[in-house]
Amino acid sequence: MKEKDIFKLNGFVGVFIVLLLLAAMAYFFISFTGSLVISDLIIAIVVALLLLIVLTGFTIIQPNQAKVFTLFGNYLGVIKKEGFWFTFPFTSRTNVSLKVINFNSDKLKVNDLEGNPIEIAAVVVYKVVDTAKAVFDVEYYKEFVHTQSETGLRHIASQYPYDNFNNDYEISLRQHSDEVGDELTKDLQKRLTVAGVEVLEARIMHLAYSSEIASSMLQRQQAKAVLAARKVIVDGAVSMVKSAIEQLSSEQIVELDEEKKAQMVNNLMVALVSDKGSQPIINTGTIY
Known part of the structure; x- marks a missing residue:
């Protein structure tokens, strides 16, 4: 599913159409009351129904917000630009936030490269860049981001040692937080592309040995x-x-x-x- 723009008009153009329909409905209804011609009444009713249909096409987009439109199960497109708009009537609309979201993972207990149990947590900063993928390709994209972030954090933590005691490794979790954060960002981006999400930053915010080995590692x-x-x-x-x-x-x-x-x-x-x-x-x- 690829994101696309839906056909839309300025909302005030829609207001002008509504005023024309109101004027037409009033004209034919007054004509019917004066001449009692049944065709005038039918036209007035048709115009009134058309007016109700047109009224369902108005929508308002807030800043940093998008709306995804579907019609009877078919994806029509998205509106990202804020403002007052008029588009297809009878459409279903799903709100998607385009704001930057800050997510703090839980403290995870994992084993580092040397098998030492450690506690680790990260902060992930991301935003939605493809609303179609976020709405249609995954179920609840925010939960998907949380789950995949923890999975990626476990994977990265197992690739490096907690500390480089004997200079056996080029990168360690404690001494090279920037490098580890960059690798975590790249890993999460691969996992979250399917959800239409861009990972802006991922950094380790908590790192410690597990309680059962903390004393010996301190020594x-x-x-x-x-x-x-x-x-x-x-x-x-x-x-x-x-x-x-x-x-x-x-x-x-x-x-x-x-x-x-x-x-x-x-x-x-x-x-x-x-x-x-x-x-x-x-x-x-x-x-x-």
Whole structure:
């Protein structure tokens, strides 16, 4: 089913036609009362019936609203432009909103790429662009959008890991929300095209580990943070020890053989890397 425009006239043209019919009906009815000619009465009745038929052809379209018209089961077309219009009489009319609709999905419990149970929810922004598909190709397009959005969200969540701990993946749900949102938008657009819907945006609004593994995953994140901090400390300590040895040697403050250098490196690394305060030991020399 493809969307098409229905034949329509400005509503005030229809009003003019109604006034002509009223004038004709009044003329023939007055003529009948004066001459009692039965043909004048029949014409007056026919004009009155025609007037009632014409009155059913008026419709009003609000801004960002469309009306789909059918006549005895046949699709005639749609009017999207706001205003006062006159079209085919006796038509059935279905209102379709063209406004942008914001839909928040429920929190879904799914497994990510690594099999970890997570909770995820998304916000989907969409609007109807093909009223014929929205009305005739699916049953209740809003419910269809909700169901397909949850299905698409489950599919996308299973394609990526929650987090990229070991840099094994290019994209993760937590670190690459924009990329995941773009993929979700593309996936939903494929699913919702049949309903005449355009997906404007889809973004993850809630992401968390499920309660049964949240504690263990938090410990994992904390351990990763500690390791990262330790690496920074060690890298800094190595740089400081190297600088200290080079400065002592270049300025000839003290002569160090390889054994003393190793001992100095060991002492400095322990002092710099240890998370506890170090206590200096003063070497006073050998006592005999």
